[in-house]
Amino acid sequence: MRIALVAESFLPHMNGVTHSVLQMIRHFEARGHETLVVAPDAGEAAERAPHGRTELLPSVAMPSYPDVRVAYPTTARLARVLRDFHPDVVHLASPFALGWKGQVAADTLRLPSVAVYQTDVIAYAERYGLPGAAPLASAHVARLHKRATLTLAPSSASEGQLSALGIDRLRRWGRGVDAERFRPDRRSESWRARIAPGELLVGYVGRLAAEKQVEDLRVLTDLPGVRLVIIGDGPERERLERQLPGAVFTGFLGGDQLARALASLDVFVHPGESETFCQTVQEALASGVPVVATGRGGPVDLVRSSVDGWLYRPGDLDDLRARVLDLTGDDAKRRSFGEAARESVAERTWESLGDQLLGYYREAQRLRPIDDASRARGLARPDSVQPPQARAWKRYVALGDSLTEGLCDTSRMENGEYRGWADRLSTMLAQGRGRFQYANLAVRSRRVRDLVHEQAPQALAMRPDLVSVFMGANDLVGHGADPLRLAAHVEKVVRDIRATGADVLLVTPLLPDRRPARIFARRFALYAVELRRIAAETDSYLLDAAALPALGDRSMYADDKVHLSSRGHRYLAYRAAEALGIPDAEALGRLDDALHGFDAGEEPAPQTDWLREHALPWVWRRMRGRTAGDGMVSKHADYIVIPGRNAPKRSKLG
Template identity: 85%
Template sequence: MRVALVAESFLPHMNGVTHSVLQMVRHLERRGHETLVVAPDGGGKRESAPYGRTELLPSMPMPSYPDVRVAYPTTARLARVLRDFHPDVVHLASPFALGWKGQAAADALRLPSVAVYQTDVIAYTERYGVPGAVPLASAHVARLHKRATLTLAPSSASEAQLAALGVDRLRRWGRGVDAERFRPDRRSEGWRARIGRGELLVGYVGRLAAEKQVEDLRVLCGIPGVRLVIIGDGPERERLGKLLPGAVFTGFLGGDQLAKALASLDVFVHPGESETFCQTVQEALASGVPVVATGRGGPVDLVRSSVDGWLYAPGDLDDLRDRVLDLTGDDAKRRSFASAARESVVARTWESLGDQLIDYYREAQRLRPLDDASRGRELTRREGVAPPERRPWKRYIALGDSLTEGLCDTSRMADGQYRGWADRLSTMLAQGLGRFEYANLAVRSRRVRDLVSEQAPQALAMKPDLVSIFMGANDLVGHSADPLRLAAHVEKVVRDVRDSGADVLLVTPFLPDRPAARIFTRRFTLYATELRRIAAATGSYLLDAAALPALRDGTMYADDMVHLSSRGHRYLAYRAAEALGIPDAEALGRLDDALHGFDPVDDPAPQGDWLRTHALPWVWRRMRGRTAGDGLLPKHADYVVIPGRNAPKRSKLS
């Protein structure tokens, strides 16, 4: 894969954006991918990335912050740079000015883009008090990230902020930590003696700028037996020297010097409320240092209050002081928090984050053609728009074909019986409810006409409050299928269900990643685009399975290479739960997959066996006008009761 990384900031100016870009370039090159970094030059200093290619563009310094430089190329020039490199995907690192041109160039070249949200520009403009700048910055951020194929947010606070601006296709991508460099045994008693002369050290690491709110640390000055340590530099250095009497300012530290300083602190503090992630908090935790940070923004996802640190009420400086006093005044608690701090981050490696990013690149490659199809039909891309507010459903009915029936998912089932993603979803929906009713009217080989004439009327008569609709694949592989006409029939069903007062979970059909399936790609793409529009127009929940790169993985499929395996059904169930807003669905899905494990098939069945066992019988039935579902009835034509968490019995579906 060839990846072009367009970065707002780069060497020699070292900050969070530069650091993460360097980490990703290193990881991509090690994985055998080719990279190009496009970034502002350093004025008189020009420094290339240590790996891959670098294209530095003319830039000018920001008037109030000369260390930050802004590049000003034309879109045409940037498009030429990208075209010469022939990237497969464009990575926009903390995009705003250069990133906007990068997105425009990507659109001109029809390249997928992944925008990484790293800087809360809106909060910065608010902090610096530029008249009228906040609405302009908000509109610009929203417009840019809506154009990106995917947006990666580092924290729950960032996701909520972007979602409130109407940004869709949000995915979570945090930051890795160098746990080899930042570790507790870097602690230096010699360094501590030079800085604090036997005192406890409470320190901050980061840029000294107004948006970091370092001046709030004035409430820590004068605490007996405690020395405040400020590590970093920036435009606020001189003013902070006057506001923080007795504090030790070390200036900028990097590399092993920073690792030694961090590990030598007793408590780390960070007062900034506009952090999208806050990498220094993570590095402090890796160094075995308990953290006191504001309960807003990125630190909320990093600090486990009362376990490895404290989150204080934003803006409440008395609370900040009390939390620091709690740790500096209790040696045993401080040691306990320090041990938990290290444990909390050791698994957050840049390697694992890099591999996750590569998966997002592949997802963006799959999504870009769908976006082009939507724009070609003057449709608005709607995947990712916040669904209706979740309510405690008590009656759920699943409609569909073999995938919703659960074909090939034999986990914990008797011979000839199948479980399936909808059965699994019903057990998650039942949690916390005293009584939950579930019906599954899906039957293998059914088509949209069966949804309209049989399944939907039967479901409406049963008065559910949630209905899932996963139908259309059998039609789309048929002769002369019309995706638009099929979608129109589905839309009528969706509107009828919504008019009854029930919610709808609409699922887009998907294709396995096999050469034989590619002849149907255009039909499935157009149909999925229509379903996205229908979900948005009717206020329905959307499980965009067609856009999930994991469903291209062969281990998700059964021996027939068409239906999902038990692992595939588990995966789809948790994605459905996530779409419906069930708490912690993503984390539970990863845990479930890890607990079950799987053995990838190293040598797939011989092509002749597959043709004889699966393909030829299917073709023979089609030629005779028959289907595998002829004469079959739904497995749960009436409601079955799924006990909730407090119920005395377990359902056979659990």
Template identity: 80%
Template structure:
């Protein structure tokens, strides 16, 4: 899978958004997915594209021009045009766009994804509405809420980290909310990191009550002043930010360590006796989870993300929001009872045992796939003025045993000569049949497609022949030859296809509908509106007839010229491989994505010599047109009856029993 990750924040500014982005990049790349990160550049000296970053990543990173926030210069706000971001995405050909804590750059990312009909997964990580209220900008909170609602309503899926975030966004009218938390590095953050020498250097002989995080107004660190005069307790503040100078004045007895990272941070957390977090606008609160992993009991406000992380009276306490006397009492309860503190600490470590980035990464990939299923349905619903569906269940493979492919030259396999004898072609449908035959004792496959055929040939010849063969699966990939003709009516053509689909479905057979697509060439743009209108109608047909849909029109990779043969109108072997595995995914074939990647890595296509296109393809086509002929005249289907594919081995011809 190819994932474009548009992040509102990135290196070198380390925060919760950056941390989760790095974890997901590491997970995705470790499983063979390709990742593009688009983020604000860190300053005027940063390159705008492909800049290597300190995380050691070697894949694509595109940094967009940005400006610092006036009150918080470490945070950068990117300002690219939608057109520029769309070009970046188009060049990468993502299967899904991941919007990390979207607001400014994320809005542009959503616009660009919509322009390219790409599915988006928006991850809600920052409560910008609460931030606007906290910073006291007049009228900012309602504007921020409206913007958040508008953005997330357009996203294909929105992932929320906690029940409070889910309730908040549901209150804004946002649908398609899915729960996705944060993983924790339980190897890095663990009780064994506790360091008595570090403790003695901070405050010898005293218990340490610590906070770790950004020192900014929304974190409400000043509330910790009620802990400064507890006998035998030292307040330790780990972190930095725009509020540090003010906090040092208001909390004179506290120890401020400044920013700590890596091993030093893990040591500090494990060396606390109690961890405190007073911020009420946390959508998740990763530092609470890291403290729990370090075996440290937590006292946090009973609002926002901590509500789902801290089990009151088990591994910590949740105090009443805004009640600082309750905060002090909860800390006193733990600092005054060594046995309770140890018991809570052991329970804290146990609570995060299953919250690994590994499991969260796999869950995220599942959400990506769900977004891919939803996006074509969304487009069809939106353009017809209908509400979008809440969910589309993933396809499950059925025990198909008779598959018939209908279509024109693309389904015939023209130009796919991979491992074929001279003059013979393979094609995506042949490849799909081999995939469907896996784990079947016997699988029958026919391909009635012939080059140059049109929708009328589908209705009059191919469909009746297919029905006579009693298939249980039929693929229909037809219409491109009609759409490039003079005066083509996409809606009327789709209605003819709809009649065929309904006739096949009436027999109980399943149908896989494939929407035609175009290469990314200037000459093809004149047909774009027709192809888009036709694809829209086929999406409707698929939804109304409960058919499977391979929406080639929303797969940008299929437009890549590297997928197309030198005649510029047919797919080369690489394109047929890609289409076959996308079709397998649409039909629910297990591990189709992985199999496709392995298959593609084992093949390489050879290009025709430069300049051969005019001589080999363009001039013969013009000559045929002048004589009123087509390339398919006199040709018959390559598999006009079933061939048997036993367990995926080479096909042999056999009559249907």
């Protein structure tokens, strides 16, 4: 999968947004995915992502908080950046300014987007007292997240806030924690002795900014035998040093230094009421440190009152002081809470969160074409689409033209024979299913009328339980083609097949990403919208090949620049398997691509005179009213048996 992450903030400014983006990049790269980070350029201090590609965009620093930068690219430029990368999904990290343009660019390119809500900008606007800013921020957040294919909220409080704004498609996605870095045995007595020898340490970790409400900790500065420790930096530091006499300010700590400091605390406190999640609370829990936090926002889902910490009444500073005293005054309770704290984060790994996020990406890929079709017809988008569930199909028939016939896919085939995506798919469908039968009725140059009058009736007579329909491209490049009329004919075929109880895999025709082909782009787009509608209304499986950016890559096409190469057929086969819900299809596809990058019969063809070898013969046939498929018959007009995994004999399709 190719993943573009549009981040509202990034290195060198380390915060929750940057941290989660870095964690996801590492996870995606380890899983074999390609990444692009699009973020504000911090000038001379700018840093690139440790893996994958990075595109830094012009930005300006916020006057009151220079560490935070706001990018100001045009939407057209951002769209070009995404188009050049060909992403499968756009991840919007804490979107607001740059994220809005990222969403508009994703819509322009018809790409699925996943917006991750990480910053409560509405609460920030209220706290900073900007006149009229909060209603404007609310309206902007609602507008942005309603356009996103999916919105991920980190906590129940965030879900409630977004739901109240009328935002649909909400899913829960928290944050992982590095339990290897943050752990109890990082506790350092020497560090404690340097900070405040012989005293209990009650500490806060985070940005020193107004929205964090660190000044509320003033009620803890006179606790007997307790030293308040403030770890972090920010624009409010000087003011807080005056308001919190006796507190130790360490400045910013990161990495192992932060892990050691956190584990060396006796109690962790966090007074901020506008936290969408609060990663530092989770890191304190992983460090075996009991937590006292406000009973509002993200901490509500993280802290179990009377088990691993306390949630005090928001705004009640007397309650805050009492909860801290409860723990500093009882060594046994503090140890018990600390042990429970560590246990509470055992399953909250970045690895598990990363895999969950990939699942949301796949859901967004399924939803985007349905959203496009719904929007084209003026309908409300559905809240969800259930992931495909593979069935125990026994008889599969493929219908179509040269692409389904497999033209130009000569990988491991005898001279003059072709393999193709449908042949490849049949071998995956056969795995572990005993006797599996497959027929391929596709013939090059065939059109929708051939689907209606020849291929579909023949397929129905064979009583299949799965039929793929990939047809229409030859019609759409013809003079005066009517996409809506063509789609209506296809719809009748699909409904006739579905009436027998058989499943249908409907494939949208793809158009090579080349200048001469662009004159047909509107026709192909209208036709694809109709096929998406048909798939949704008939409860059919959909392989939205037209929306797969990877199929715009030149290496996916054969020397004629029209038909798919072996690599393209292989890619399409695994996307079809994924659409049908075949387990591990994506992982199998990556493995196959690695093993057979250039198979025998798959070497790049020598460059030929394209005009003479391919274009002029096509024009000549058209002028004479002939096609390349005249007189040809389908290669598998009747069922052949594809051996399953445990079969003793191997099919030549394997």
